[in-house]
Amino acid sequence: MEYKLTYEKYKEALIGGKFLGLKCNKCGAYTVPPKKVCLECTSEDMDIVEISGKGEIRTFTVIRVPPEGFEGPYIVGMVELDEGPWVMGNIVDLDPDKAGMDLIGKKVTTGHKVVKGDKFSAGDGVALAFRLQD
Amino acid sequence: MREVAVVGVGMTNFGISEKTQIEMFSEAAMEAITESNIEPRDIQALFLGNVLGDFEEGQMNMAPMCAADIGIPNIPATRFEGACASATVALRDAYMWVASGFYDMVLAGGTEKAMVMGTPMATRTFAMGSDSRYESFAGITFPGAFGMAAHLYSKKYGIPLEKLKEQMAIVSVKNHKNGVLNPKAQFRKEITVEKVLSGIVIADPLQLLDCCPFSDGAAALVFASADKAKDLTKKPIYIAGTGQGSAGPLYTQKDFTVVKSREVSSKRAYKQAGIGPKDIDVCELHDCFTIAEILAIEAMGFFEYGKGSQASEDGETALDGKIPINPSGGLKAKGHPIGATGAAQAYEIVKQLREECGERQVKGAKIGMTDTLGGDLATVCNIIFRR
Ligand SMILES: [Zn+2]
Numbered sequence: 001m002e003y004k005l006t007y008e009k010y011k012e013a014l015i016g017g018k019f020l021g022l023k024c025n026k027c028g029a030y031t032v033p034p035k036k037v038c039l040e041c042t043s044e045d046m047d048i049v050e051i052s053g054k055g056e057i058r059t060f061t062v063i064r065v066p067p068e069g070f071e072g073p074y075i076v077g078m079v080e081l082d083e084g085p086w087v088m089g090n091i092v093d094l095d096p097d098k099a100g101m102d103l104i105g106k107k108v109t110t111g112h113k114v115v116k117g118d119k120f121s122a123g124d125g126v127a128l129a130f131r132l133q134d
Numbered sequence: 135m136r137e138v139a140v141v142g143v144g145m146t147n148f149g150i151s152e153k154t155q156i157e158m159f160s161e162a163a164m165e166a167i168t169e170s171n172i173e174p175r176d177i178q179a180l181f182l183g184n185v186l187g188d189f190e191e192g193q194m195n196m197a198p199m200c201a202a203d204i205g206i207p208n209i210p211a212t213r214f215e216g217a218c219a220s221a222t223v224a225l226r227d228a229y230m231w232v233a234s235g236f237y238d239m240v241l242a243g244g245t246e247k248a249m250v251m252g253t254p255m256a257t258r259t260f261a262m263g264s265d266s267r268y269e270s271f272a273g274i275t276f277p278g279a280f281g282m283a284a285h286l287y288s289k290k291y292g293i294p295l296e297k298l299k300e301q302m303a304i305v306s307v308k309n310h311k312n313g314v315l316n317p318k319a320q321f322r323k324e325i326t327v328e329k330v331l332s333g334i335v336i337a338d339p340l341q342l343l344d345c346c347p348f349s350d351g352a353a354a355l356v357f358a359s360a361d362k363a364k365d366l367t368k369k370p371i372y373i374a375g376t377g378q379g380s381a382g383p384l385y386t387q388k389d390f391t392v393v394k395s396r397e398v399s400s401k402r403a404y405k406q407a408g409i410g411p412k413d414i415d416v417c418e419l420h421d422c423f424t425i426a427e428i429l430a431i432e433a434m435g436f437f438e439y440g441k442g443s444q445a446s447e448d449g450e451t452a453l454d455g456k457i458p459i460n461p462s463g464g465l466k467a468k469g470h471p472i473g474a475t476g477a478a479q480a481y482e483i484v485k486q487l488r489e490e491c492g493e494r495q496v497k498g499a500k501i502g503m504t505d506t507l508g509g510d511l512a513t514v515c516n517i518i519f520r521r
Pocket residue numbers: 024025026027028029038039040041042043
C-alpha cells in the first residue's frame with residue numbers, strides 16, 4: 001500500500017495552516033507524526049485527519065549551544081497532544097530565560113515555522129511552534 | 135552456539151590526536167593482535183564502529199582501509215553505524231559470528247576523530263541521530279534531548295530541579311575522580327560539585343561538566359572461539375551474554391525517563407548469561423550526560439526507577455560502592471570518541487576482569503558489563519563478560 005501521509009504532504013499541509021496526522025480505523029489511535037502503520041496496532045488502515053494542535057507541555061530545554069545553522073537561545077519542547085501522541089517543536093513567543101519547570105503541564109496551541117535547510121537537510125523544513133494558551 | 139572469549143585488547147589514549155582515524159585504529163588493533171599472540175593474517179573478519187568519518191575526514195568505507203593498514207586487505211571488513219553505540223553493535227556481531235561457528239577469530243572495535251569538526255559542526259552532526267524530518271528542524275541537539283530527560287525526571291519523581299542538579303553533579307565528580315586513575319583518560323583532574331554548578335549552560339539544565347567532551351580515539355578487541363582462546367592466553371575473558379534493543383524517534387518513546395531500548399537489551403543479556411543485575415561486579419555504562427548515567431543505572435536494574443539520583447548521591451556507584459560504575463572515568467572523563475566508545479568500555483571491563491587496572495581496580499571483579507547508547511535513546515547494546 002502506498003505511503004499515506006508522506007513528510008512532503010505533511011509539510012505542505014502544515015505550511016497551509018493544517019496540522020495533519022493519521023487516525024486508525026481498527027483501534028482508534030492517532031499516529032502523529034505519520035508512520036506507515038498505526039503505532040498502537042500496526043494496522044495500515046488509517047485515515048488522514050486534522051489534528052487539534054491542543055496539548056500540554058511534558059518537558060522542555062533551552063538550547064544555548066546550537067547546531068551549525070541555528071542561533072540560540074531557543075526553547076525546544078515536547079507536547080502531549082489531546083489526541084495522545086507526543087510531538088517535538090519549539091515553544092515560541094516566550095523569553096528563553098523565563099523558561100522554568102512551571103512550563104511543564106501548561107496548555108499550548110500548535111502552529112508552525114518554516115526553517116531554512118542546510119546542505120545536509122534535503123531542503124527547507126518545518127518545525128511545530130507551540131504557544132502558551134491564555 | 136559455542137563459547138567465545140576475548141583474547142586481546144588495545145586502546146589509544148583518548149583526547150585530541152594528530153593521527154588519522156585509520157592510524158588510531160591500527161595502533162589499537164595491533165596492540166590487541168599482539169596481546170593475543172597471533173598475527174594479523176589469523177584474523178578472518180573486521181567489524182568496525184565508526185559514526186562520522188564521512189564528515190570528519192571525508193572518509194567513507196573506512197573498514198577495508200583499516201584492514202589494509204594492518205596487512206589484511208582482502209578479509210571481509212565492514213563498518214557498523216549505530217550512532218554512539220556503533221562499536222558495541224560491532225562487538226556484539228563479532229561475538230555472534232564466532233559463537234555461530236562461521237568464524238574462529240574476528241577483530242572488532244571502533245575509531246573516531248570528532249575534535250577536528252569544531253563545536254557547531256560537531257553539534258550539527260551529532261544531532262543527525264534525531265529524526266531529521268520531524269525533530270531536527272526544531273534545532274534539537276544531543277544535550278538538548280538529555281536536558282529534556284532531566285526535566286522529565288525532576289517532574290515525574292518530584293525531585294526539585296536544584297536537588298537533582300546537585301545529584302547529577304555528583305555523578306560528574308565521581309567519574310572525574312575515577313578518570314584521574316586512568317592513564318588513557320582525556321581528563322585527569324578532580325572537580326567539585328560547585329565547579330559543575332558554575333559551568334556555562336549547554337542545554338537547560340545541563341551545564342558544561344554535565345556533558346561528555348568531543349574526543350578522538352580508537353579501541354579494538356580480538357574475539358576467538360573458546361577452544362582457540364585457551365591456547366592463546368592465560369586470561370581469556372568469556373562473553374556470558376549480549377543484548378541489543380531499539381526505540382524509534384524520541385517523540386514515539388513518550389516518557390523517556392524509562393529507556394525502553396535499554397530494558398529490552400539488558401534483559402536479553404541477563405537472560406542469556408543466566409544472571410541478574412545483582413551479580414554484576416563492575417559496569418561501564420553510557421554517561422554521555424550526568425542524567426544519562428542515572429537513567430542507565432535504573433533501566434539496567436541496579437536501582438529502582440526514580441532512585442538512581444539518590445543512589446548516586448549516596449556513593450553507591452563509586453569505586454568502593456555497591457556497584458562500581460565507570461571505573462575508567464566513563465565517557466565524561468575518559469572521553470567519548472563516539473565510534474570507539476563501546477570498544478573502550480569493553481577494553482576496561484576485560485582489564486578489570488584480568489585485574490590489570492592498578493589503582494582503579496575493582497577488587498575481585500568476576501563479572502562485568504558494558505552498556506552503550508546511540509542516538510536519542512534509539513539504540514542500546516549490552517555485553518556481559520566473565521572470567
Ligand atoms: Zn491502530
